Amino acid sequence: MRHMRLLASTLLCGAALLLAPGSGRAEAPFSFAATPGQLPKTVTPRAYDIALVTDMAKLTLSGEERVTLDVLTPTNTLVMNQAGLTVGAANVDGLAGSISHDEKAQTVTIRFPRKLTKGAHRLTLSYSGPIIATPNGLYYDDYKDASGAQKRMLVTQFEVADARRMFPCWDEPVFKATFHLTVTLPKAWTPISNMPVEKTEAAGPDAQRVTFAVTPRMSTYLLALLAGEMSALHGKGGDTPINVFAPTGEESQGAYALSAASEILPYYNGYFGTSYPLPKLDLIAVPGNYEAGAMENWGAITFIDEDLLFDRAHSASSTKELVYLVVAHEMAHQWSGDLVTMAWWDNVWLNEGFATWMETKALDHFNPGWEVWPREHSGRESAMAQDALSTTHPIQQVIADARDADQAFDRISYQKGEQVIRMIETWLGPDVFRDGMRRYMKAHAYSNATSEDLWNALSAASKQDVGAVAKTFTEQPGIPLVHVARTCVGGEAALTLSQSRFAIHDPHAAALNWRIPIVIGGPGVTTQKVVLTTAPATVRVAGCDSPAKVNLGEGGYYRTVYDDAGYTALKAAFARLDMTDRVNLLGDQFALFESAQQPLSHYLDLVANLSEEGETSIAVWQDTLSHLRRLDELERGAPERPAFRAFVRSLLAPQLARLGWAPKPGESFLNSMLRPDIIETLGLFGDPEVTAEAQKRFAAWRKDPSSLDASLVEPVTQIVGLHADAATWDVLADALGKAPDTERKRRFFAALARSQDPALIEKTFHLAYSGAIPNGRIGRSLVVLARDSEAPDLVWKLTQSDQAAIRKRLAPWSQTELLPSVASVSLNPKVSGEMLADPASSDSAGARLAAARGAEQIATSVELASRTRAAVAEWLTLRGGAK
Known part of the structure; x- marks a missing residue:
């Protein structure tokens, strides 16, 4: 199932119901009698x-x-x-x-x-x-x-x-018929x-x-x-x-x-x-x-x-x-899930992690020029954002009641599951991994399986103990952090690798250890592989200043932190790294700032040179845009926000000049997807020329909808929505009401959600559950409104007071997440307290955990906002303002 919550750009992921937040389940191969469940097996x-x-x-x-x-x-x-x-x-x-x-x-x-x-x-x-x-x-x-x-x-x-x-x-899934x-x-x-x-x-x-x-039989x-x-x-x-x-x-x-x-x-x-x-x-x-x-x-x-x-x-x-x-x-x-089905919902990742990995593999196979795996970095980042917090859980988790298993469909089961499968495939090699999957399918067709069955099939195909590595990622929570210390020995760089646990806003995170398959390489650096265990490992590469990149190709599920010498070498060679490694380095540097282990300047220094170095990769730009937007959210109300936005506009202006407003004959599919992202960000960050052009194109669209390319409707209406008065709001609301399909309904609602006028925000809120948009989009739409209106506390109050009416339109799993998902956008600790005190937050164990996760997200954002504002102000001052 491609669960709706996974398609939303929310800060809060669905909560998984655990007996204990850190508990996993060590398994045996599938046995009908031993499979968990609630029905008698007589x-x-x-x-x-x-x-x-x-x-x-x-x-x-x-x-x-x-x-x-x-x-x-x-x-x-x-x-x-x-x-x-x-x-x-x-x-x-x-x-x-x-x-x-x-x-x-x-x-x-x-x-x-x-x-x-x-x-x-x-x-x-x-x-x-x-x-x-x-x-x-x-x-x-x-x-x-x-x-x-x-x-x-x-x-x-x-x-x-x-x-x-x-x-x-x-x-229950084990009772096939x-x-x-x-x-x-x-x-x-x-x-x-x-x-x-x-x-x-x-x-x-x-x-x-x-x-x-x-x-x-199914x-x-x-x-x-x-x-x-x-x-x-x-x-x-x-x-x-x-x-x-x-x-x-x-x-x-x-x-x-x-x-x-x-x-x-x-x-x-x-x-x-x-x-x-x-x-x-x-x-x-x-x-x-x-x-x-x-x-x-x-x-x-x-x-x-x-x-x-x-x-x-x-x-x-x-x-x-x-x-x-x-x-x-x-x-x-149809194979992983239907032909072979997890025995119980504690292994839902066997279905969803594999299907998420396979969807990306298939898209890449048939569209090799689409930068598919480099852009799948976004899924890795969303999984790690959840997995770094104290309310994370193991991939294999304890589900006590099938009715609570809906809450297991989160980014840990999907995106982390995908990344762990990708890591194992990278380690074993694609042909060996495929042969193991064929063994697994043949052995368990029309039946059920556990994670142990998968590890056994892959071990038989590879002649390696796959479970010894894999279980450290599936039976315990969290993310490994690989430390890379560099020394120069006889003209070679000696890289000493060690590990710890990566965590954000969790000073008491339990110390854990993993068996980590690591790939090291880079421009002019011979590729090497090693499995890092509890003992440090040392790898030598030619040249003391060589740009040796750990997690080459981003095939591993871990963060990497380099000492100053290692970071300096990679920064100097950044433009020569493969696009996958550029986006991986950027993602890790931003996360290391979030965890207070590296300065924000490490990240911003890399980003500041992207246009000058001729960066055109959509994977790099999309990752950059997501992080810059996150920083901008954290800067809400800060005095340095205008200067930060000016920096972002100066960074993106060359990209708009390169891409232009109009789609070009024969242009790449990737450029057709990047253009609206660049235009939208420039407009939302206050570029006067882009705003004027969007208003002009919107006026023409109102007279003739065919005058605006379909890919530009969303950025143009978003920019117009940001500046909407009551009359413009009515035009967008009318377009929403007349839209015949979900895509266009969602698009016009997102434009309405950009309004900064409290009266219009309230009108948009009520529109969200009036029947104007499909029920399946209500929860996500309220989160979009809370975030994009920049009035999350207002949207929270409206949601809390009207929740009874909203819940009537939601499936059970979305009802559990309604309040935490909206509240988690806030930077106000008071909202956290109100959410936790609401009776809906204690309706069930799943509701309590969802609320706890929402409260943790708010606390994390509050702390991060404080550090972000100081770090951005310092970096802009050293840079001399926006240039």
Whole structure:
């Protein structure tokens, strides 16, 4: 699942529910009996046969279910999951049982007058329940089509534990079974599930009864059912039919995703050594009420519309790349997650870390000129931003209750998981790593696995003890910091490497040790590899002043700090480093300032020369822009902020001169993505010429929308929004209301969120949850408003007071994060106290940890802002102001 919270540029990541913040889980290979969970393992389902009837007017469902069971231990009790359902009758092999429901535990218990014997049995039951409004379980989605007509569709979102809202089941990933689904739906609707339609029958004048083919053996959370007024584009990936569904009238916008999927599927077939096993693959765009981002339902992948549809007339260049990444991510899950499934949610990283790594690998494979891996540095930075704090957790974490596992879908599981996999691949070599993955897939197909199973497969392929290295990164939290001390010995540089723990605002961080695969090299420096353990290691390279770079290629998950001699050598050779190493050095230098281990001048001195040295890499510039914007946020209200902004404008002006406002015929895709970033930053940082040009282009756009290139709509409206009066706000709000898709709705809301007028900020706040933007974007939009309006405390107060109304539109996982995500933008300790005191912050263990993480983010930012203001003032003074 490409979780929505991971696509947001928030300061606070989703909180993971742990028994203890630093606890991990040392594992054994997969064992059904030893797998954690809440349901008894006396019985396991083999096959479900479900007949479901939907009433879309009353928004209710009723079902008949037959389950082939294997009784492993004689028992007179069956415990299944259900949430909000009522089981009316149940029997096993004709033996009737008594039924009791436990809504708090989300279970139904069926007791029989005598024990069921060991072996196969048939459970038959009937049930009923609601079709709900929030985007989890089986729910309805009301949306407007391209013509503005009101429409309704049926959608499922079962990960983590919401299949139980559509049918009683053993709703834990270890209980795999086959599914044979029949559903009664409105006659005019197109039905979609994991497998092709087997038959369709009339079920009255306005209804149809649709039966789908039997699925392979899989976990409950991967079952899917969608229906509505949808149409599709059709293609193939190898011999597998691929269909991209969208609301009727929008299906042509699925052409790019279809093209991407058609080339990705054969690539994955080859990489995994196991061909995609289902008879078709559907990709389905869900408008409006969809919060998960995307979901890897086997054979029927769902996406929020902007992550699947690309409109060449209106979509930005960055959307094209995002569509490819999300399609590649969810398709990777068809193997890692669907074919082979983590045994329990403590290993969700096996699904998500791998799919995040694989999406980047696929994008790079098919688009080698896009600087894909250098730009994936941003994911590394976001993971490390969370992992450096005291509220971090191990990749493998203790999840006590499946209902709390939603909180495990954070940057540690995704981005840190990706970076650890990349590090291991770099260490073993790509061919050996691929061979290990093929072993893993073959050994655990249609079953479950643990991290230990992956390490064993990679060890068998590489003839190395992979687990000894990997477990130091997956079973304990935090980031290694590699110290590099340089001495000159006989004309050579002797580099002594040692390690400690990297932490930010955590003076009491527990000392930890890792086994760190390290690659050393650089311009004119022979590449060497070493695994650093607790004992220091010394590596010699030719030339006392040679630019020896540790973490060459940024293939390792660790920070690096150099002594003065090492930093000076790399600074002198900065322009000659590979772009990946330039961005890695910049990222580490900024982080070392955040942790108070290096002066900010080390970072700013490197940045100040980028344009003079002819820097054109989008990876370097995007990383630089993100850090400069962060510094600007911390400078809010500081007297030196105007001078700092003047420096940034002088730095970026040559880039705008190089790129220009208008896209050039035949220009690179990367330039088409960098241009709007440069323009937007210049405008937001007060460049008068850029502001005037944006206002001019906005006026022309109002008369003729085709006059403005799609990639420039966002920066132009952002700059206009910053200076918006009430009349301009109304123009942008009208554009938002008329926007037919999520991408444009989000774009215009972001422009409204730039307003600095408190009255307009309040209007924008209420607009966020008025239905003007999709429910799946409400939480992110409020964070954007808090940050970009530069009035985070006002947005916090509004959110806290209106939270009841907002929560009605959010899925459960977003409700937990609502207050902490908005509060964490603040630089006001008072907000931290108000958040912690709010009853919602103590609703559950997950809520308490999310609140603690938000409070830590505020405290960290307050301390960092103080140091930033002094450091920026000093650096500008030494520089003589902006030049």
